[in-house]
Structures are given as C-alpha cells and as structure tokens.
Amino acid sequence: MSKSIISYGVYLPYLRIKRDEFLSALGSCSAAMKEKTVMDIDEDVTTMAVEAARNALAGLDISRVGVLTLASTNFPYQEKEMAGTMVEALGLSNNVLSAQHANSTMSGTQAILSALGLMDQNDQPYALVVVSDAPTSAAHVDLENGFGAGACAFVLAKDEPGLAYEGVFGYSTEAMGLRYRLPGETDMRDIGVKAYATQDYNETVKAAVSGLMEKTGRKLADYNHVILHQSDAKTAAALAKKMGCTEEQTKGGQVFAQLGDTGAGAPLLALCRVLDVAANGDHILVCSYGSGSGSQALSFKLEKSLVAQTNKPMQAALEYKKYISYVQYLKLKRSI
Amino acid sequence: MGAHISIPMYQRAVPQRYRLIGQRCQSCGRINFPPKAVCKYCLQGTTFENVQLSGKGTIYSYTIIAGGGAPPEFAAEARCKGSYPVAIIQLEEGPRVIAQVVNPPEEGITIGMPVRAVFRKIYEEEGVTRYGFKFSPA
Numbered sequence: 001m002s003k004s005i006i007s008y009g010v011y012l013p014y015l016r017i018k019r020d021e022f023l024s025a026l027g028s029c030s031a032a033m034k035e036k037t038v039m040d041i042d043e044d045v046t047t048m049a050v051e052a053a054r055n056a057l058a059g060l061d062i063s064r065v066g067v068l069t070l071a072s073t074n075f076p077y078q079e080k081e082m083a084g085t086m087v088e089a090l091g092l093s094n095n096v097l098s099a100q101h102a103n104s105t106m107s108g109t110q111a112i113l114s115a116l117g118l119m120d121q122n123d124q125p126y127a128l129v130v131v132s133d134a135p136t137s138a139a140h141v142d143l144e145n146g147f148g149a150g151a152c153a154f155v156l157a158k159d160e161p162g163l164a165y166e167g168v169f170g171y172s173t174e175a176m177g178l179r180y181r182l183p184g185e186t187d188m189r190d191i192g193v194k195a196y197a198t199q200d201y202n203e204t205v206k207a208a209v210s211g212l213m214e215k216t217g218r219k220l221a222d223y224n225h226v227i228l229h230q231s232d233a234k235t236a237a238a239l240a241k242k243m244g245c246t247e248e249q250t251k252g253g254q255v256f257a258q259l260g261d262t263g264a265g266a267p268l269l270a271l272c273r274v275l276d277v278a279a280n281g282d283h284i285l286v287c288s289y290g291s292g293s294g295s296q297a298l299s300f301k302l303e304k305s306l307v308a309q310t311n312k313p314m315q316a317a318l319e320y321k322k323y324i325s326y327v328q329y330l331k332l333k334r335s336i
Numbered sequence: 337m338g339a340h341i342s343i344p345m346y347q348r349a350v351p352q353r354y355r356l357i358g359q360r361c362q363s364c365g366r367i368n369f370p371p372k373a374v375c376k377y378c379l380q381g382t383t384f385e386n387v388q389l390s391g392k393g394t395i396y397s398y399t400i401i402a403g404g405g406a407p408p409e410f411a412a413e414a415r416c417k418g419s420y421p422v423a424i425i426q427l428e429e430g431p432r433v434i435a436q437v438v439n440p441p442e443e444g445i446t447i448g449m450p451v452r453a454v455f456r457k458i459y460e461e462e463g464v465t466r467y468g469f470k471f472s473p474a
C-alpha cells in the first residue's frame with residue numbers, strides 16, 4: 001500500500017522580532033537569523049497546532065482521519081494528552097489512534113514515521129501529523145536569542161497521489177552535553193563547545209543521509225531538494241556543501257533566517273516551504289537532527305503538486321506579520 | 337468583575353468554545369449560539385440539531401479594555417499589552433457573540449470589519465489552560 005502526504009498547512013505567529021532589536025538592546029545576538037517569530041501572550045504550542053491542522057484539513061473529509069500524531073519539544077503540559085484538545089478543537093473522530101513525540105528536535109520526523117505505522121492499524125484512509133514547537137529559555141540564556149515558534153501539519157493518505165513516502169534511514173549515537181534540559185527546567189543547557197557540537201551534527205546527519213542513499217540506491221544528486229535540520233544558519237549549509245549539494249538543491253528549504261530555530265518544526269516547516277514551489281516528479285530529502293543524538297533521513301517523491309489544495313501556505317504565513325520591539329518581546333516572555 | 341467558571345462547567349462547553357458548535361431550533365429554524373435550553377428567538381423550541389458554525393463574521397460593535405478595566409483572569413494580558421480590544425461579532429449564521437480581537441489592524445478596528453474565529457488561550461486558572469475562540473481580521 002502506498003502512502004502520501006496529500007495536504008499541508010502552516011501556522012506562524014503574527015508577531016516578529018528583528019535581529020537588529022537584539023543588537024541595539026543587548027549589543028549582541030547569538031543567532032544569525034534576520035528575524036524570528038514570537039508567540040503572542042495567548043498563544044502556545046497547542047493553539048499553533050490547532051491553526052496549522054485546520055489549514056491542512058481545509059476541504060477534506062475529517063471523519064476519515066483515523067490517526068493523529070503530534071510532535072513538540074515544549075508541550076504545554078508535561079503530562080496530559082494534547083491529542084484530546086486537538087480532537088475536540090478540530091472535530092475529529094474520538095476513535096483515533098494517537099501518539100505524541102517529544103524530548104527531541106527529532107520528534108517531528110518521528111511523528112510522521114509513527115503515523116505511517118499507525119495507519120496500518122485501522123481502516124481509515126487519513127492520518128493527521130502536527131508538528132508545533134516553541135523552544136524556550138530565559139532571556140539571559142545565549143541559546144534563547146535564536147528560538148522561534150511555528151507549526152505545520154500534514155494529512156497522510158493511503159493510495160492517493162501526493163508527496164509519496166519512499167523510505168527512511170535512522171541513525172542514533174551517544175553525544176553528551178549538547179543542548180539538554182533537565183526535568184522541571186525551562187532553560188536549555190549546552191556545554192557550549194561549538195566545534196564539538198558541529199562535529200556531532202555533521203557525523204550524525206551524514207550517517208543518516210548516506211545510509212538512506214545506500215538503502216535507496218540513489219545519489220544525493222538525484223534529489224531536487226535536500227533539507228537538513230537547521231538549528232542555526234550556517235552548520236546545515238556547510239554540511240550540505242561538504243556532501244556535494246548545490247545551492248539549487250538547498251535554497252528552497254531555507255527557513256531559519258525568517259523564523260529562527262523552530263525546534264522539532266525546523267525540518268518540516270522547511271519541507272512546507274519546498275512544497276510551495278516543488279514540481280511534479282521532484283525528489284525531496286528531509287533530514288532531522290536531535291542533540292543527544294540522532295538523525296532520521298526521509299525520502300519523498302512529489303507525484304502530484306499540493307499547492308492547489310493549500311494555496312502556498314508557507315509563503316502566505318511568512319508575509320503576514322508585525323514587528324515588535326525588544327521591550328515588548330520581554331513583556332511577552334513575562335520577563336518584565 | 338471576574339467570573340469563576342469551574343473546570344467541569346467549562347468542560348461541558350468544550351464543543352462550543354473549541355470549535356463553535358451551535359444549535360438549530362427545530363421549531364423556528366434559527367441558530368442559537370451559545371446553545372440554550374429554550375430557543376432565544378421563538379421562546380418555544382426545546383429540540384435542537386447541532387451545527388458547525390463557519391467562524392466567519394463582522395464587527396458589530398467593540399470597545400478597548402485598558403487602565404485596570406480587565407477582569408482578574410485577563411490582568412496579565414492587560415499588563416503586557418496596555419490595552420486589548422473586545423468586540424461583539426455578528427456571525428454569518430445570525431448569532432452575535434462577545435470575544436477578544438487579536439492582531440488588530442494598525443489603523444484600528446472598524447464596524448463591519450470582516451473577522452474569523454481563531455483558537456487561543458483564553459485564560460489560565462488552577463494551572464489549567466482554558467482554550468477557546470477569539471477573532472482575527474479575516
């Protein structure tokens with residue numbers, strides 16, 4: 001049985017802050033985005049997830065959704081099923097198989113993979129995957145400067161044309177002291193050795209991508225779009241170049257400059273950006289990364305463009321915005 | 337000014353608060369929102385059919401809450417924003433509802449302005465987030 005993504009939806013907070021605001025307020029900014037998304041005081045991972053899901057489900061028969069998987073590194077509750085809120089907000093059948101994936105920026109691709117598996121466990125043709133994230137730390141933590149927020153959602157279907165899923169290669173290894181958070185803490189920690197972090201990212205992501213190439217018998221050059229997890233601007237671009245990717249292959253999925261680090265959402269919001277412009281027949285590679293560490297490389301082929309169904313949601317979301325000052329930013333974070 | 341709504345009471349209203357489920361009166365055919373025990377239009381109908389409202393509407397009237405005018409559950413929001421708009425929304429299906437307006441346009445809210453329902457946190461009490469609808473420019 002073939003499985004494809006037949007629809008996608010995006011939600012980005014309306015509020016944005018420019019990097020210049022950090023520079024003029026603090027004299028520095030640890031992240032190299034141009035601007036980033038900021039949640040309003042009445043937004044959280046759940047509200048963003050509902051809006052992205054509504055966009056993805058528009059025009060579809062929601063009674064056919066039998067699977068709901070969710071991903072975030074920052075669910076509003078540490079214990080409480082968010083799927084229940086989603087089911088009621090969206091009007092989905094209460095008889096859904098649900099799964100939540102957390103604790104890692106790799107959880108977005110995990111949610112797609114678990115949906116693909118759960119779809120075999122019931123008769124309904126659709127699965128809804130929602131990845132919504134807003135990594136958070138206190139304003140004085142360096143990593144915080146780059147943290148953005150956003151959500152995307154995908155409807156997966158059995159035996160319907162769309163973005164066809166072709167396969168995955170997963171790679172996991174031990175990497176200590178990189179971007180970790182203890183129970184009950186909101187501030188992210190990191191031992192802060194950039195060369196060590198970059199080396200782990202490079203080795204882990206490369207292992208997943210090479211594994212996938214070996215498994216599928218393809219070369220990276222066969223992919224029209226290559227998306228490597230972006231938790232900063234430069235590391236992903238440098239690795240792609242080192243692996244022989246052209247700018248043509250990587251430019252479609254650049255989102256960090258406009259969103260900042262969207263955690264688990266990063267590779268999948270990038271996928272939405274690619275889906276806005278991809279052509280029928282395009283091969284797309286999506287590779288996630290989670291510190292700790294692990295990586296999953298997924299292969300897709302676009303059999304039928306999804307743009308008509310969704311009306312370029314990423315482009316529209318990027319254009320709808322209002323800039324705030326650093327002081328307003330601190331107020332929204334309840335820092336002042 | 338704040339009105340405590342218990343968790344079980346809020347829970348019973350989840351379909352209307354989370355996804356705007358209204359009810360069509362079987363006697364007169366008009367749509368009640370929020371749902372009522374007796375139809376507010378014909379004052380007779382007591383049997384209803386659930387209907388999914390579109391969430392589309394227009395601004396019928398509005399006010400700006402500022403300067404300590406916010407009920408306690410919205411105090412944090414008022415402190416953060418200085419002020420926030422609350423409107424009476426004329427829904428496409430007929431009923432009028434009171435709700436906050438998010439992302440108001442720079443030039444201000446206007447009567448007749450088209451809006452659409454969005455899912456937001458309404459307030460938090462007992463550590464429990466109460467979700468529901470607000471309206472955003474359409």
Ligand SMILES: [Zn+2]
Pocket residue numbers: 361362363364365366375376377378379380381
């Ligand atoms: Zn009636």
